[in-house]
Amino acid sequence: MVWVKHGGYGPFVYKVIERLRTTMTVPPESLSSNALVPCASAESLSVNLAPILKSFLAGTAYEPPTATGTNEQLVAAMHAEMEARDIASSQLERLLRASADFVELSYPYYDFKEKKIVALYHWYMVYLDGLVSTDAEPLLAFQERFLRRQPQLDPVLDALSDVFIQLYDIFQPHCANLILSSSLEFLTGTAFEPQIKALTLDRTAKQFPWYLRELTGIAEGFSHLVFPMRLGINVLEYIKVIPEMCRWLNVSNDLLSFYKEELAGETATYVCLRALVENKDAIQVLAEVKDELLSSQEIIHATLVACPAALRTWKSFEQGYIFWHLSQDRYKLRDLDL
Secondary structure, eight states, rough: OOOOTBBOOOOOOOOOOOOGGGSOOOOOEEEOOOOOOOOOOOHHHHHHHHHHHHHHHHTTTOOOOSSSOOHHHHHHHHHHHHHTTTOOOOHHHHHHHHHHHHHHHTTTTTHHHHHHHHHHHHHHHHHHHHHHHOHHHHHHHHHHHHHHHHSSSSSSHHHHHHHHHHHHHSSSSSHHHHHHHHHHHHHHHHHHHHHHTOOOTHHHOTTHHHHHHHHHHHHHHHHHHHHHHGGGOOGGGGGGGGHHHHHHHHHHHHHHHHHHHHTTTTOOOOHHHHHHTTTTTTHHHHHHHHHHHHHHHHHHHHHHTTTTHHHHHHHHHHHHHHHHHHOGHHHHHHHHTT
């Protein structure tokens, strides 16, 4: 979800039948990846999508944050880390500011040490998400090489290993463990992508889109990133709503990514895959996703009332997370006049 995945599954090439029509030209039980979805025009997509997004923003009581500038001190610290590790690349340079802004907007209550560690974490994970399209082997080999104390096949993975250790400096042990396990699931799941390309998606496998989303979304990890140890909020204060937080994180990203993905003709997204297995139109599924998001948010807020500090912190994260998506050019959401 990244947050990292931005609503999609990297280079997966499931190809869905003509706008996921309810009348299929292949047997409904098994859908081959040989039919393409034509890209909707920006105008027609906007007409259908804008009301759903506006309803989501209204339902979530969204208000833009007052401080929205890039933290140049954080950018400089990340750049210095890249240079010190001798891992400079055009790809890391391109992703640097987006990761710095993600942390600055989503976690404005972090101190600088927390911001730097989590910004490096986000930055490296987004880089690795892009790496799989050309070379999945470093991701697949990561855990074995980590356990054998061997150098990684990509030096960014060595840098990430050190960040994993630093997470224990700023998060409770249970939380750091779960951030790490969620991250490892992401690396393995993302490394699956070249093999999953060849799969036929069966309509009977209705839970597969959600399984794939959870595997590659790092949502549990990002749920715990909301609550650094310094705030004094015990994990038991919010553990009961982790399932709803995970759904909110994964699916809000899918909702806010949908416009740019549709314009790009990307069909390997949770929304499109779910539409396929449920035999529905993608816009219909998106409207359902919006309602599910608001339901999850209501449950989170109602449960966290018992811990005002946790509720206040989560609400701050929610608002910043949404704003980051709205403010990033890659999502093109300014086109929708939200």
